[in-house]
Amino acid sequence: MRRSILFPVLGLACLLATAVGGVALAGAATVPTKTVTITGTACPGHAEFCYKGGTVTVKPGTKVVWKNASVAPHTVTRCDVADCKVNGGTGKDPKLASGTINAGKTYSFTFHKTGTYRYYCKVHGYSLMHGVITVK
DSSP states (O other), X not given: OHHHHHXXXXXXXXXXXXXXXXXXXXXXXXXXXXXEEXXXXXXXXXXXXXXXXXXXXXXXXXXXXXXXXSSSOBOOEEOOHHHHSSOOOSOOOOOOBOOOBOTTOEEEEEEOSOEEEXXXXXXXXXXXXXXXXXXX
């Protein structure tokens, strides 16, 4: 008789644990996200391409997504003095480097450490395409 009661009770306990877990997951915090659009239209100074919203301030833990809405390939690459004639900023997060972002594709990077992150497009050069992410 005890066995016949034990299994339904265990089953009910598992069901309740799953339901409670589901509620906890549903209430979990989402990662803040900021989108930067890579475009070839309405760029400052009539530039051929630019990062729209490319200079922004975000909080630590924010994921920045660069979306290539242009027809050309681009990159998001942290500056160094040799390539940009300016340093890459004061931020300590490593490896801000996208590789090629083709038309219609995205690249994302989550910033954890405060500071500035100066970046550019390796395809088009710093003088044409650059931006700054400030994390504070």
